[in-house]
Amino acid sequence: MSVEPQQTGRRRVGRTTEGRRLLRRTLTVAAIDLFLESGYEQTTVDDIAAAAGVGRRTFFRYFRSKEDAIFPSHDEVLRDIERLFAEADDRQNPIEVACAGVTLVLDSYLSDPDVSVKRYTLTHTVAPLRDREVASVDRYQRVLARYLRARFETDGQPLADLRASVAAAAVAAAHNHVLRRWLRSGGTEDAHAMARKAFQLVVDAFSTEQPRRETGDDETVVAVLRSSASLAEVVQQISASLRPAGGHPQ
Amino acid sequence: MSVEPQQTGRRRVGRTTEGRRLLRRTLTVAAIDLFLESGYEQTTVDDIAAAAGVGRRTFFRYFRSKEDAIFPSHDEVLRDIERLFAEADDRQNPIEVACAGVTLVLDSYLSDPDVSVKRYTLTHTVAPLRDREVASVDRYQRVLARYLRARFETDGQPLADLRASVAAAAVAAAHNHVLRRWLRSGGTEDAHAMARKAFQLVVDAFSTEQPRRETGDDETVVAVLRSSASLAEVVQQISASLRPAGGHPQ
DNA sequence: ATTGCTAATGGCACGGAGTGCCGTTAGCAT
DNA sequence: ATGCTAACGGCACTCCGTGCCATTAGCAAT
Known part of the structure; x- marks a missing residue:
């Protein structure tokens, strides 16, 4: 409806990596706001693109689908996690490393509380968006499981595969729990403090090999x-x- | 293309509950076979409907989307789980009850090995189908978490909410692990035996209160x-x- | 057997998602 | 100023999902 007359997005903002990030975020914010005020189904991709001052076709160059519009680029976070795992000290407790990995996901939400909270009300309300969120959590969980499996196998743990899957699920669930609480609080509570407690519970449950020696x-x-x-x-x-x-x- | 001349499906098979089940299954089998031989994207809903001898419009009266075509009706299993939880003895270990609940899901797969195995190759290959599967797993997991939270709260457990989410995720992951192994074996291995072992691991990890007394x-x-x-x-x-x-x- | 009711069906048409294609144009280097 | 490159926007197309409606099988009552 209302078209900004002097929208900067008319320019080839996507030319540079910087510009791509900017336009992507503009689209995300536009999508979130439109979904919230007009409803997800009622909002068309045309609406989102128009609100961001770009063509419909351009929208699909930034997001693979309408649903993806409101989510951050998980791929980057996934790469960060992989890197953290690759550089991790093999003498560290595998589960604690996994927790450190999933903390990167938490941080990516914490870095933008406003958008994260708004997105939460959407994923909490709109089924397709919730499913999308769940799918991305599953991707993280798989990465965790893969790392844990490798660690458990080299550690000679019996049932390494099973343990890895279960532990990865537990770590992911702990993360989700903390994230949900933080989002429900409107982004005010201390997420990292909650995360420490939650991860401790998981570590306690799964670290059968040796009791923690470091807590004096x-x-x-x-x-x-x-x-x-x-x-x-x-x-x-x-x-x-x-x-x-x-x-x-x- | 090839239309069966004397397709029973031409009749109002969906009139009775029995008939609905039958046609639903026919559509599922048709979808699975077409997806496997022609690819998911290449197969249109028209193709599936034609293969089952019904109209396109009828397909959407049995499945909400093209993706849903290959999945069983999870709603029934969900109801069964809810019932099991409602009738469960409150003195039983909550996590074991949750395991019993998720075993109903396992059984629903075991009841039709052929379809389950074929479906697995699809969910393993096609991203949209995998996401759909993950979403349904999440629904089960939520039901588990809700039950566990209620039990933990009445038991006066600290951090009941967190514990419930994590334990539910662990139970679901154990189930998924067993299911995957069974599916990869082509449906030949003893899934229940694997499940017992896997569930035992989870119970051991989370049952801080008391040891099991019932195993003779x-x-x-x-x-x-x-x-x-x-x-x-x-x-x-x-x-x-x-x-x-x-x-x-x- | 005839009639009437109910509900599953299938065809039609429509809106919207997602994609391939291509001409246009901004940004940049020479 | 000129040419190259790549992002952009528009167009057209396929297919998904849905509302609408006429048709008809199955069943019940007369």
Whole structure:
């Protein structure tokens, strides 16, 4: 309807990488606002393109579909995660590395609270957009699972594949939980603080190999015992497990 | 192109619930076969409808979209899961109940190995179909999370919401892992046996409250102890935990 | 058997998504 | 000033998904 007379977008803004980013964001903001005020189905791609001052055809050069318009470019974040995993220290707890990876996703949302919050109301309301979001989460989860599987296999973990899938899902779910809470708070709460707690829960649940030695004060030992074993055997095994500093019974 | 001269589908098969099921399945099989031999994009809805001997318009009365054509009706399974949760014994381990719920999904795949395996090659290959699959998994996961959250809250668990989301994701991931393995084996392996093992891993990871008492032969006790506690305290607590046969505290 | 009701069906037409194609033009180098 | 390159916009096309409506099978009542 209302066409800005002197829209900068008329120029070949996409010529440079800088310009592409700019126009992409303009389109995203336009799409989000239109979806929010007129509804997702009622808004056509023409509307979005017009609001951004570009042609319909150009829209599809920036987004593969109408749904994609409101999402950030996950590919970049995915590359960052891959790089972090590639450079990660192999002596670090694999799950904590995975948490660090998914934190990059969290940061990408935190970097633009306004857009993120608005997008949330949309993904929370419009089914196609929610599905799209879920699909992208799944892509992250696959990357996590792949890294974890490799780590678990070299660590000689039994059922490495299963453990990796489950742990990746848990890490992703923890991230999603934190993100949701943060979004529902309107972007005001301390997401990283929540993330630390949430990740700790996941790490505790899946780090069967050794108890955390780095937290100085009060260590924890998890022992798995058969109740049919004699009490003497149990005591012997427990005390043996407690004594050595690094040797874990397996 | 080739129109069956005496296609039963010409009749109002959809009149009865029985008939609807039949035609729905006919359409699904037709879609799967066409997608496999001609490719997903190349196959039009007209092709599917024609192969099933019905009109294009009728196709959309059975499936909301072209992508949906190859999937079973998840709504029924979702209802079954909801019912199972509603009738579940509140003294059962919540996570085991969740596993039982997701086993219904597994069973729905197992009930038709041929279609399930073919569908897998499609969801594994075609991005839109994979996204669709992921979206339906997410719906299951939400139902699991809702149940677990309610259980955890009544159990007075701290961080019930987070725990529920993470545990639900883990259960779903375990299920997906088993399903994938079974599908990759062409539907030959013992899915339920794999599922038991996979679920056990998840239960072990998240059941901090009490060990399982129902598995008859050789029970397992997981004890979480502070290494700073005295050995006497540890022994006392262990023996106290081992003695009662069925009476677990909560 | 005839009649009337109900609901599944299929054809038609329409809007909108996504794509291939191509002429146009801005930005840049020579 | 000229030529090259690539983003842009418009056009046309296919196909998806849906509203509308006439048709007809199946069933019930008379």
